[in-house]
Amino acid sequence: MARSVLSFFTGAGLLDIGFRSANFDVVWHNEINPDFIKAFMYGHEKLYGLEKKELNLFEGSIESVRKSVISEKIGTGIIQSSEFGIIGGPPCPDFSNAGRNLGQAGENGKLTGIFVDLINDFLPKFFTLENVKGLIQKSNHRNYLAELLYKLSKEYCFDVRVLNSLEFGIPQDRERLFVVGFRKSHIFDTLGYASLIEIEKSNLHLINELKKKKIKNLNSFNWFDWPNNPSFQHAREKFSWPQTGPYGDDPMMPITIPSDLFVETKVFNASIENLANQQDVFKAYSDKFMTIEEGDISGKSFKRLHRWRFSPTAAYGNNEVHLHPYKPRRLSVREVMRIQSVPDEFELPENMxxxxxxxxxxxxxxVKLATEIALSISRFLD
Structure with missing residues (x-):
């Protein structure tokens, strides 16, 4: 039987797709951004054949969400019995190294705290929180994270780890912070009293270390069985990646690196040409499209991918999108979807x-990373 999940900060629903792929039933969603809502509705209809009324989307601020609002939509006593999970990735610009670092004082930053308060109010059986690595890198953000974890520590045992999508066979160097938590009653029933006490001690130790200094090895606090793929572990450092080369050249494919980590293999293969959103691309207007070397990602903009390497983090704003390895243009929307491991059946509407x-x-x-995390949670709940 599929476990029920409530999704907050749903966006286009990529985290949701991952949990659905792991046999969770995402029964309710919350999003406020009109573009994200449009993408979520259209994409899920194409991917799953689900209509708006079946998706149970609450359009509005997380601050407006109440248990009664959700119960009316999903029924069956799920909320009352706490037999559900909560997932969400609060907006992260205020913690990002590329942002203004306003932290908890920022309009986006405060939403992470509201999300934690909501978890404590709803008391789900488990939760997943995703955010940028910056939340644990800078001292002021670490202090805030410690405060949030302390709030959660009364009812939950939690585990924290930075995961890189590259280490799961996704051709993208994207590090993100994940926090998973389980009700202490479930830990007691599953692992026993002695394990519960040890995990509680570890959690409090982690909170104290976050307040004092930068943690060099966050993994030393882990007790949860995080997903792991030995074939791709430490891929960024382990393999000898090709360097930059002249635009228009034809570099040889390395034979010592797993092909799943090449954008050429996973993104630009011939099957992409007839897919929806492949023609969604900005028109070329600059000589730079034919002068930037293949693999040159040193600039703040106009980064060109290398066909036999992974993509830098896909985090696009305004008109800035990475360049195709060997074509004089930016990436297409579909190519970015593949870099994000989004299913080819997922589409975005023309009127965006x-x-x-x-x-x-x-x-x-x-999506592939979201699926791996969801599968690990499922195994633990079992």
Whole structure:
């Protein structure tokens, strides 16, 4: 039987797709951004054949959500019995190294705290929180994370880890912070009293270390069985990646690197040409499209992918999108979807601007990584 999940900060629903792929039933969603809502509705109809009324989407601020509002929509006593999970990735610009670093004081930053308060109010059996790595990198953000974890520690045992999508066979160097938590009653029933006490001690130790200094090895606090793929572990450092080369050249494919990590293999293969959103691309207007070397990602903009390497983090704003390895143009929307491991059946509507399409897709969790996390949670719940 599929486990029920409530999704907050749904966006286009990429995290949701991952949980659905792991046999969770995402019974309710919440989003406020009109473009994200449009993408979510259209994409899920194409992918799953679900209509709006079947998706139970609450359009509005997370601050407006009440248990009664959700109960009316999903029924069956799920909320009352706490037999459900909560997932969400609160907006992250205020914690991002590329942002203004306003932290909890920012309009987006405060939403992470509201999300934690909501978890404590709803008391789901388990939760997943996703955010940028910056939340644990800078001292002021670490202090805030420690405060949030302390709030959760009364009812939950939690685990924290930074995961890179590259280490799961996704050709993208994208590090994100994940927090998973389970009700202490479930930990007691599953692992026993002695394990519960040890995990509680570890959690409090983690909170104290976050307050004091930068943690060099966050993994030393882990007790949850996080997903792991030995074939791709430490891929960024382990393999000898090809360097930059002249635009228009034909570099040889390395034979010592797993082909799943090449954008040429996973993104630009011939099957992409007839897919929806492949023609959604900004028109070329600059000589730079034919002068930037293949693999040159040193600039703040006009980064060109290398066909036999992975993509830098897909985090696009305004008109800035990475360049195709060997064509004089930016990437297409469909190519970005593949970099985010979005199923080919998922589509975005024509009546969205190009900038909105790129921002919407790059805003989500890579689907394949979301699936791996969901499967690990499922195994633990079992």
């Amino acid at each position: 601007s190009l900038s909105s399409k790129f921002k919407t897709i790059s805003n989500g969790v890579p």
